[in-house]
Amino acid sequence: MTGADLDPRDQLDPKELEALSGAFREQLLACLEEGARGRRGLFAEAVGEENAWPEAARLRELAVALQGVYCAHAMRNELAEEFLDLCSMHGEANPGERRLARALLERMERDEVGTRTVEERFE
DSSP: OOGGGSOGGGOOOHHHHHHHHHHHHHHHHHHHHHHHTTOOOSSSOOSSGGGOOHHHHHHHHHHHHHHHHHHHTTOOOHHHHHHHHHHTOOSTTSOOHHHHHHHHHHHHHTTOTTSSOHHHHTO
16 A cells, blocks of 8 residues: 555645654654663563663554554655664674664764664674
């Protein structure tokens, strides 16, 4: 289904898409700053209830929803895609959450999000 195939009642105004993206970006920045300071659980669910980070869980849910909305309109949100890519990285060979948070913050500051794949950035 492309944006042209959507029922007109399901179409979002470009300003609404921009507002959704802006809200996601703001929440992501706040969480990345906490993650860069060492808080765990941004890119994956933290183990143990005492380590729960509800804002990070909501951010992951928002990224999935945002990606779905963009996909339904035959568009991409590169920031949500890159964040979800980082959330899918697991294993000992991958960088820690603190390093991932700092790296994504730096890429956002340099406006480089969506320009390279995860594998290229961390080789």
